[in-house]
Structure formats: structure tokens, C-alpha cells
Amino acid sequence: MVKIIGEALPNIPFEPRPAGMDAPVWRHSGNPLTKRNPVKGVARIFNSCVVPWEGAFVGVFRGEKLNGVPELYFGRSADGVSWDFDDTPIDLRDEHGVPANPAYSYDPRVIRVEGVYYGVWCTDGGGATLGMARTTDFKTFTRMENPTLPFNRNGVLFPRRVNGMYKLLSRPSDSGHTPFGDIYISESPDLIYWGKHRHLMGKGAPWWQNLKIGAGPAPIETTEGWLMLFHGVTNTCNGFVYSMGGAILDIVDPTKVLYRSENFLLTPEEEYEERGFVPNVVFPCAALTDADTGRIAIYYGAADTYVGLALAEVDELVRVIKETTRL
Ligand code: BMA
Numbered sequence: 390m391v392k393i394i395g396e397a398l399p400n401i402p403f404e405p406r407p408a409g410m411d412a413p414v415w416r417h418s419g420n421p422l423t424k425r426n427p428v429k430g431v432a433r434i435f436n437s438c439v440v441p442w443e444g445a446f447v448g449v450f451r452g453e454k455l456n457g458v459p460e461l462y463f464g465r466s467a468d469g470v471s472w473d474f475d476d477t478p479i480d481l482r483d484e485h486g487v488p489a490n491p492a493y494s495y496d497p498r499v500i501r502v503e504g505v506y507y508g509v510w511c512t513d514g515g516g517a518t519l520g521m522a523r524t525t526d527f528k529t530f531t532r533m534e535n536p537t538l539p540f541n542r543n544g545v546l547f548p549r550r551v552n553g554m555y556k557l558l559s560r561p562s563d564s565g566h567t568p569f570g571d572i573y574i575s576e577s578p579d580l581i582y583w584g585k586h587r588h589l590m591g592k593g594a595p596w597w598q599n600l601k602i603g604a605g606p607a608p609i610e611t612t613e614g615w616l617m618l619f620h621g622v623t624n625t626c627n628g629f630v631y632s633m634g635g636a637i638l639d640i641v642d643p644t645k646v647l648y649r650s651e652n653f654l655l656t657p658e659e660e661y662e663e664r665g666f667v668p669n670v671v672f673p674c675a676a677l678t679d680a681d682t683g684r685i686a687i688y689y690g691a692a693d694t695y696v697g698l699a700l701a702e703v704d705e706l707v708r709v710i711k712e713t714t715r716l
Contacts, residue, residue, distance in 0.1 A: 533580065
């Protein structure tokens with residue numbers, strides 16, 4: 390039986406798999422969790438990140454304003470399903486309290502490492518690159534050094550140091566809609582200086598991920614290794630299609646990919662995933678886990694318009710990834 394190594398989260402938002410369905414990942418009945426125009430001045434909220442906080446949940450959300458520019462908005466929820474959002478973007482400050490708000494911000498990933506919550510997101514650094522900030526109270530957010538040069542996206546920190554080093558997944562890209570992309574892994578002793586960059590995983594042969602891939606939620610520590618959910622993209626005559634896949638990385642040396650699912654685990658099938666600002670997108674960014682039950686709740690962006698919630702159980706998810714592995 391595969392187990393999650395981590396904390397219990399008895400109030401994880403979860404529903405059992407619908408009767409008659411055999412896929413390893415299913416959707417929450419409350420989907421989509423957000424509607425269009427969710428906040429005054431914000432047209433769409435999607436590709437967002439949720440963490441447990443003081444018995445409830447908070448999140449950092451990608452909010453696309455009426456001028457089309459994305460910014461990060463703070464949200465809170467008692468149950469992880471119904472959300473209240475601030476109506477102004479998060480105000481980032483530097484170490485001296487001076488405003489440090491970039492021109493745009495999107496696709497945040499937030500994870501707690503040793504008691505501090507770190508956010509990594511895509512932002513302007515003279516071109517699209519990764520930004521990083523930290524908070525311990527979700528009231529003040531301190532901007533840190535950008536961990537990468539342009540062009541880079543899909544930055545994801547591991548939830549703990551491995552062999553004493555912080556680990557970061559990223560996806561070098563270009564200044565546009567990037568018709569290529571593999572996942573890399575880097576390490577740092579201090580979250581400032583990054584090195585030992587390694588190619589982790591290339592785009593896959595199976596067609597759903599044959600254009601590019603990018604990391605999703607922070608890797609989940611399990612008894613079989615790091616469970617890494619990611620997005621894979623294919624191109625069609627009508628544009629890109631984004632699906633979710635899964636891989637398992639070695640727990641001691643996460644530069645080693647042990648297993649990788651040949652098949653997608655989630656692909657656009659519901660109307661809110663197939664129709665929206667960008668059709669045919671499921672884009673996972675966060676996962677809540679309950680170590681006691683093995684339950685996993687995956688927050689994903691749907692059609693660049695809504696927040697969706699997908700559910701899974703670790704034992705079955707890892708079994709399916711292993712059984713369908715094609716490296
Ligand atoms: C990617 C990113 C994501 C977005 C996706 C689909 O390149 O920009 O934010 O969800 O495209 O449009």
C-alpha cells in the first residue's frame with residue numbers, strides 16, 4: 390500500500406469516486422469552483438494555488454484583470470471549495486518594505502518549506518521568468534531574488550530540502566506561447582543561488598504530451614518516491630490541448646525519473662475545460678494531501694477561465710502510473 394509521507398488533513402475537500410467510473414482521477418461535483426467575473430475588476434480566476442491554513446484554506450490565485458493583465462490575488466475558504474477573494478492584488482514588498490510589484494504575475498505555486506510559505510510564479514524579469522516570494526502570515530509577502538533568468542516558466546519548489554538542498558523544477562521557454570519545453574531540476578543552499586541544473590524529463594512520445602511539458606503542484610512525498618503531477622501539451626489544427634500526467638522521482642535523488650504514466654490522468658472533457666478564454670486546458674498547480682487516508686485534492690485551471698478541483702487516492706494513482714510507465 391503506497392502512503393503519503395506528510396501531515397494529516399482530515400478536512401481535505403474530497404468526494405468518493407462516482408459510481409461506475411474507473412479512472413484514477415475524478416472531478417469534484419462543485420466544479421468549476423469559480424465563475425466568470427468573480428471579483429470586481431477581475432474577469433477570470435484560474436491556474437491557482439491552495440494550502441491549508443489555521444484549520445481552513447488560503448490560496449494565491451491568478452486573476453486576469455479587465456485589461457487582460459494577470460496579477461496574484463489572495464483568497465480564503467472554510468472548506469476548500471467556496472472561495473472569497475480580495476479585490477486588490479497581493480502587494481509584494483522587498484526586504485526593506487519597499488513595493489516590489491512586477492508588471493504581471495501568473496501561474497503561482499505556493500508550498501511550505503520548514504515553516505515558511507514560498508510562492509514561485511511567472512513574472513517579468515526583463516522577459517518572462519520565475520519570481521519568488523515568502524510569507525509566514527499571509528498578510529505580508531516579501532519578494533525574493535528571481536531564481537531564474539528569462540525565459541522560464543512553471544517553477545515549482547519541493548516541500549523539503551533533499552540532501553540539504555532546496556530543489557526547484559522549472560521549464561525554460563521563450564517569450565511567446567513556447568512550442569517546446571522540458572522540465573529541469575536545479576538546487577540551492579539558500580534559495581538565492583541556484584545551480585546543478587539537470588534535464589529531468591523531456592516531452593513525451595505519447596501524443597497528449599508530444600509538444601511540451603511543465604511541472605504542476607509541488608511534488609508529493611510518498612513511500613514510492615516523489616509523486617510529480619505535470620501538464621503535457623499537444624498541438625492540433627485548432628491549437629494546443631493541455632492534459633495532466635504523473636511521474637515518480639527517486640526520493641533520495643529526484644533527478645532520477647523512476648516511472649512516468651504513458652496515458653494522461655486528466656484531459657479536457659467537461660464544458661468548463663473545453664470552452665473558455667483558452668479552450669481545452671487542464672493546468673494543475675496545487676495539491677492538498679491527507680497522509681492518514683492517502684487522499685489527494687488537485688487544484689487545476691480550466692480553459693484559462695475557472696478553477697477546477699480533481700480528486701485521487703495515492704495508492705491507486707501511483708499503481709496506475711507504475712503500470713502504464715513508458716520512459
Ligand atoms: C501556458 C501558460 C498557462 C496557460 C496555458 C494555456 O503557456 O501561459 O498560464 O494556462 O498556456 O493557455
